[in-house]
Amino acid sequence: MAIKALDYDTLNENVKKCQYAVRGELYLRASELQKEGKKIIFTNVGNPHALGQKPLTFPRQVVALCQAPFLLDDPNVGMLFPADAIARAKHYLSLTSGGLGAYSDSRGLPGVRKEVAEFIQRRDGYPSDPELIFLTDGASKGVMQILNCVIRGDGDGILVPVPQYPLYSATISLLGGTLVPYYLDESENWGLDVNNLRQSVAQARSQGITVRAMVIINPGNPTGQCLSEANLREILKYCYNEKLVLLGDEVYQQNIYQDERPFISSKKVLMDMGSPFSNGVQLVSFHTVSKGYWGECGQRGGYFEMTNLPPRVVEEIYKVASIALSPNVSAQIFMGLMVSPPKPGDISYDQFARESKGILESLRRRARIMTDGFNSCKNVVCNFTEGAMYSFPQIRLPPGAIQAAKQAGKVPDVFYCLKLLEATGISTVPGSGFGQKEGVFHLRTTILPAEEEMPEIMDSFKKFNDEFMSQYDNNVGYSRM
């Protein structure tokens, strides 16, 4: 009698329930088409280097030297590497306990955490404790660790913005918690209205859910909005009154494309508010080397900073981190370099500043090109990308299209995005992957394709979209494509 060891039915339900659209159906279909030889423009994930953005030179030089320390002994090393990169490599190697190949402290190298603390202090104007900063293999791992700590069961609810980056919904699913959505207001530039929060929480509580934490993504993903200082104060006050721990996903803090609302960290606002808030609101802030103008997604480097968590809780989080032994050391060095980049006067400064500025300015231009491009399309309305890396246009699908989707057994925005993919090779993520108001459809694309290619991409999109809209506008009640 052959007993089936593991079949689909006996899998952990939480795994089956969890969804992660960023690498879901559309991505898989795009990959299939790519294998068949079709040219695909992957705009499904914030992956700058995959779309031609070059790595910054200085960090790569430093890390290469750390990978192969024998280079430092060679008299010719100065021919290949500038002196400041050499010095910095020696500095980071001296912080390790055996180079890149040794497990570090499970929280990350103390020396790098110190540099992160100094960065936070410079940024916010308030002291930061390295002991409360843990480095992680990407910010996502940090989010998972913290949520794992907070969620005890399905009775625990986590407030998550809708639309949201589906790491949150997927992780909450996996951990068996409950997602409590609060809707961002598209007509107000994806603004956060505390009244929406109150409603969501009241509803959850009426269903017996204990709301434990609130997630904010600032700048937003997929929506790109940058929260104002007033908004952040409101949120922090709300968390204080409702006893919620605030999870501040700030991975896009370097990606700001307007000047009205520069980035302000949740920690700074909290400290500015003074007592009782500054010592009464629990906050965990997340950052990464994957975004910004660095875009070093493949390194898997991130950190979280804890504020007002009791020491015994910090200890437990440390304990769980120690099971994974340590975050990868190369990425820790990238993090160190990111928070303490070349300074004016350093040999590599000019090149570093030029490269960084070039990337940021181009992103700003592309944010504008894409927003305007979408707004010029029939039945498409798009808020400006204030920050982050994405554009999230609203696609007003005619009833005919929605019907056709139904008949094809697809969610309407999935249907649209599949058609878009097949017609143009542009691979996006349907808005349903991020959550949206009932009956309102979007797609998420990134602003990352090379600037030279943008006009063509937007033309290609417009052609497809306007034809699609004409087709379905004229065929109300029919389905044909």
Add this chain to the structure above:
Amino acid sequence: MRRFVIGQAKNLIDQSRRRQLHHHKNLSFVSLIPPFSAPSDSSSRHLSSSSSSDMSASDSSSSLPVTLDTINPKVIKCEYAVRGEIVNIAQKLQEDLKTNKDAYPFDEIIYCNIGNPQSLGQQPITFFREVLALCSYTALLDESATHGLFSSDSIERAWKILDQIPGRATGAYSHSQGIKGLRDAIADGIEARDGFPADPNDIFMTDGASPGVHMMMQLLITSEKDGILCPIPQYPLYSASIALHGGTLVPYYLDEASGWGLEISELKKQLEDARSKGITVRALAVINPGNPTGQVLSEENQRDVVNFCKQEGLVLLADEVYQENVYVPDKKFHSFKKVARSMGYGEKDLALVSFQSVSKGYYGECGKRGGYMEVTGFTSDVREQIYKMASVNLCSNISGQILASLIMSPPKPGDDSYESYIAEKDGILSSLARRAKTLEEALNKLEGVTCNRAEGAMYLFPCLHLPQKAIAAAEAEKTAPDNFYCKRLLKATGIVVVPGSGFRQVPGTWHFRCTILPQEDKIPAIVDRLTAFHQSFMDEFRD
């Protein structure tokens, strides 16, 4: 011109090793001395390094949402002794040593608690690091000066790898299972090792082997009614992961008297016992070579295990991270995949997950976090779920992926780097074998200590036959006897080992795990100190 790490660079790394964890300004210890309890409970709690900042909230504050009372109880429940209480004491001592050298009978802390070879002076394999450096900073490949600093085959390999990465973008997220070309290389390496083909689509690359284990536990465990058979003693990743996922660890005891042998009768007994308690046993975890026990399973034993899993419908989780660490001529590593395939078992017969890592072997690249699991015998709908879980984290770190492909496809005879590669590899492995023997012999000479040989892996796991007086003294301090011994050892010698309780053991027996990793020239001093300490301990507590 290739160089080993010499001179300046080595000094840097040597200095930093001695200055491990130099930054601990605001340490205040909340000492959580574990109660003297049944050894099946892990008795080493984690100490805190809490901040003295006034931003830290009191533990008993009920007005805050996240306190010790309100966090996930599974987090509280799980334990991981390898970096637990003893290590925290050691770190404190190390800090104190800087200013209070004379207060201690030793001048340095020697960390023998964790399989972290490069933190104790083991050098990385030059060829691997050359390739990684070239892939980190690809501009090097366009410079003529590079040919003077790097071996020609490392340059060639770097080009080959970069061509397998879309756009040569080493900073981009890759496919969630890892870069296809690298998985091809790994599959080829598996086939060369086993003589049976491997499918790159069965490979899932992870940040070290541990995340792969977590993924499988997540998949297999829905509630405490789901059990996973684990060897006792075991590497506490398994117990911790099972606890975190809310499952039940079903122990099967390895037989110390027969060199930590795995008896099928024991497996059967524990399986039946668990089932009678209403537990659905889902998988069998086997660590081969073993950790902490070091035994290498015989092929016959492995065949029995495979048949057992097949008959009982269990997923076989084969932790094979020490596959390159075998020190005895009468044993050889055989992968479970090879064993199953040579029995004629294919995809339909056995669900098998095999784990490998860049952290161990002769490469010892712990800090890179590279590894993979090879997943065979699952239906496609189950594999889709594994893929989905992998995709939430997007991908594992690229540098680790590259390294994983390199260890499975190292230089071959005729390659430019082959001679030096083989010399480095053999040097490390033969040294490990010598150290394993030396330490084993030294431990067996101690009064009341018996130690099985380390056939493989990186550890010795001696059995302490402690006198009653010592056990009573431990009880008085509310700590397990092996924990008591290890703390005394640390304070007398500066040597850090992990109490056997951290790995679980047959109740009433005591052990500790010590790595064989300190450099060879340090071993005599370690042996001397250990011997002297043990003598005086026995003098104090002898019945």
